[in-house]
Amino acid sequence: MRRARMYCYHNEVAPLRVVKHNGPNQGKQFYGCPHWPQKTCGFFKWTHEVQNVDDLQYMVLEKDTALIELEHEKKTLKKEVEELKAENEKLEDMVAELSIENNDTRLFMEATMADKKLAVALIISWDKKSVIENCNKKAIENC
16 A cells, blocks of 8 residues: 655655654654654654545645645735835825925915905005095195
8 A cells, every 4th residue: 555645734744754662652653743853843643543545635635725825815915015005105195295285385375364464554554544645635625
């Protein structure tokens, strides 16, 4: 019977090993993380626990499917981040433009207010002048 490949939690092929230490499990075969003992992921499976090749192939298929889904999600999120960055850049440009327009409007309003104050001052001075002239005319007529 051909042995199927087992994959550890690192998604790497788990090698078939044999217990070498003296004890009740000596000589038994098992699958374990290829990185053991340095940085193991904790994967361990006795060969007698592995039911058949179909189960193993199904496990591999599930992992491959999960990986494909995660890669698709990563691409989607990257695209979304790029779109959000572009939108953020547009909004920052709009804020800068609105700030300039707001400043221009404020300067225009200040200038307009100064013009209005000048016009009112001129009207008041003109009214005073015409009142004085009228008074002078009446005074001359009464003499």
